[in-house]
Amino acid sequence: MRIWNRVRSALPAWWRKKAATESSGTADARRHWLAANRNLKSLLEDTSIPSGIRAELADEFEQIERITQKLDRDEVHVAAYGRVGVGKSSLLNALLGREAFRTSALHGETRREARADWQSLKDGQAVLLDTPGIDELDGGARERLARDVSLRADVILMVCEGDLTRIEHAALGQLARLGRTVVLVLNKADRYTRTELSALLQRLAERTRDWLPAEHIIAVSAHPRPEIILRTGPDGREEEMTRPREPDVKELRAVLWQLLEREGKVLAALNASLFASELDARVAQRIVAARRDLAERLIHKYCLAKGLLVAVNPVPVADLLAAAGTDIAMVTHLGRIYGFRMQRSEASRLLMTISAQLVALMGAYWGLNLVSSALKTASAGLSTTLTATAQGALAWYATYLVGRMAQTWFARGKSWGGDGPREVARSILATLDRDELLREARTELRNRIQRSSA
């Protein structure tokens, strides 16, 4: 039950609350199942997810499609997983009672995933999945495979043949952290004496204490070596005979059967919803990052435009008017990135709120345009380019602050959040490297001015 609780604790709060008030009866399982199915389908059909982001998440979307098909067919998947040659394919054959998966004494027999229908459940079908050995692939590919199998399989049979190697231990930890339902299967039990076997099982239990309940560690002999028996022949001489041995997977079959009948469909539904919510979060993160990138580029463009206007335009009053127009355009444009259409009046109101905060925090700051304009007329004696770029850089800086404030407001869904606009302005100013920004602005403006006057 610990695994079950872990799976549950990894779920969103609303689901946990829902699960807490429901028993895991068939009707509830059906409900979980249908809810997960709906979530997945709505993610697949969500056209508001930008196409670039959909392309980046193509693998995940393919996984979703596969999980959806699996849910539609009422399948519960059990995957064998582990190092090369530990007997993964043999184990699945033993559970099936037929040779559906290829096995070999040579390492690396199974190269890709394979599947076979196992048994019918009360309300679905259990399917067995075979996978290649995890140490056949390089580290990155192994990780991906572990993830791939663990995302799709509802129960994972982690197969080993002795104490866990470093790779096996790490892989098991990863699966446990992902909240997967794992049964650790110690295969080739026929190679050990009874005492050795119980010591080994105890050792495995100790090493996986934080991840697995004790009843999920099971010894099996998927394909035992024939028994060697000594017989005295009619002539009195001893001769060696071999007697084939039957696979021994009884205990594992019973545990699996119980797990699948009792929780199979719920596990499949939870598994799917776990994946859907994880993907949902990933998509959301990607959308946030894509919008931020776009907004930053846009703000930069307006900073440059306004910086140039102020630096180049010889009429101070026109500077001001043009600059105000730029701010409104920037705010409206930023709004569109975040999916909001702004009226001019709304944009002006937002600009007034923003400038009020900046004035409050920076004294006469919002008089910047005036200051820079005044500077321009009064500083006739100085090198024009130098003075002009200094003024332009200040205008750039002001535009940048306004842009960042507006972006934050849009990103929070047209809200300043609990802290209010003052706090937002304060934190933007506190995290900003002003001198660096001014330096950058001056360099870029100077380059532009020199290029256009050359």
Ligand SMILES: Nc1nc2c(ncn2[C@@H]2O[C@H](COP(=O)(O)OP(=O)(O)OP(=O)(O)O)[C@@H](O)[C@H]2O)c(=O)[nH]1
């Ligand atoms: N002694 C003993 N040998 C076994 C047992 N199960 C499997 N084997 C042997 O282990 C070898 C590998 O078995 P496979 O089932 O092909 O192993 P696998 O994990 O699927 O291997 P790959 O597909 O190569 O990763 C074969 O020679 C099997 O006969 C067992 O219970 N006892």
Ligand SMILES: [Mg+2]
């Ligand atoms: Mg195999």
